[in-house]
Amino acid sequence: MTSLVEQSKKLCAYKAVDVDLDPSKHRVIGIGSGSTIVYVAERVGQLANKSELVCIPTGFQSKELILKNGLTLGSLEEHPEIDIAFDGADEIDSELNCIKGGGACLLQEKLVGDCAKKYVIVADERKNTGVLGRHWRQGVPIEVIPSSYTKILLQLEKLGGKPTVRPGAPAKAGPCITDNGNFIIDCDFGEIPAAKVKELNDKLVSMVGVVETGLFVKMAQKAYIGNNDGSVTALAAKE
Numbered sequence: 375m376t377s378l379v380e381q382s383k384k385l386c387a388y389k390a391v392d393v394d395l396d397p398s399k400h401r402v403i404g405i406g407s408g409s410t411i412v413y414v415a416e417r418v419g420q421l422a423n424k425s426e427l428v429c430i431p432t433g434f435q436s437k438e439l440i441l442k443n444g445l446t447l448g449s450l451e452e453h454p455e456i457d458i459a460f461d462g463a464d465e466i467d468s469e470l471n472c473i474k475g476g477g478a479c480l481l482q483e484k485l486v487g488d489c490a491k492k493y494v495i496v497a498d499e500r501k502n503t504g505v506l507g508r509h510w511r512q513g514v515p516i517e518v519i520p521s522s523y524t525k526i527l528l529q530l531e532k533l534g535g536k537p538t539v540r541p542g543a544p545a546k547a548g549p550c551i552t553d554n555g556n557f558i559i560d561c562d563f564g565e566i567p568a569a570k571v572k573e574l575n576d577k578l579v580s581m582v583g584v585v586e587t588g589l590f591v592k593m594a595q596k597a598y599i600g601n602n603d604g605s606v607t608a609l610a611a612k613e
């Protein structure tokens with residue numbers, strides 16, 4: 375039996391591809407990471423002209439998804455201009471700001487999102503709370519250069535956050551290592567009002583040693599939310 379949450383992930387992912395991907399125009403497609411994006415890759419893999427598309431991954435899992443669905447794998451180096459990118463999110467606010475990086479893929483996700491002309495989020499209804507930090511209680515993921523982590527822990531505490539280095543356990547003793555060889559610090563700032571997300575992100579990226587943060591500030595133009603009742607809510611960013 376598929377759970378309601380799993381069904382809602384599939385519904386919103388399929389809807390996003392059906393509505394926003396124009397197979398006659400879009401040729402370079404960004405494919406994000408996580409459990410919801412699995413269904414985006416599946417749907418893109420069902421397109422009749424899939425051999426004409428090039429898909430740009432956001433990490434190891436994403437590469438595997440692209441290949442598993444018979445799609446053509448490309449790189450950001452070859453295709454720095456992406457027609458449309460799809461990705462999951464850990465939480466979405468009323469301005470479509472997102473927390474991402476629950477799966478430690480935030481750096482390459484942000485790169486792909488930044489290169490995309492259109493950036494579309496897919497998520498189940500638990501993520502659509504209106505305020506970042508309400509549902510996603512483990513904190514904002516921050517990717518840091520390994521040798522900088524103690525200095526950044528101190529800086530984050532001074533900023534009022536509660537930071538912890540993400541462990542690799544149970545699969546690995548020691549810290550979680552990202553696809554880029556870095557550490558992740560999860561920093562709880564409590565609820566982050568939409569008007570304060572950019573300010574917080576600016577402070578975080580200004581810390582030397584921080585590579586990127588999981589705060590995606592006004593990057594998404596659309597979000598498709600899969601609801602437990604089988605409906606999908608489409609949200610568009612305000613101009």
Ligand SMILES: O=C[C@H](O)[C@H](O)[C@H](O)COP(=O)(O)O
Nearest residue numbers: 408409410462475476477479
């Ligand atoms: O690093 C992981 C990504 O940001 C994911 O897109 C995010 O964690 C959402 O994943 P899921 O669709 O599994 O909730």
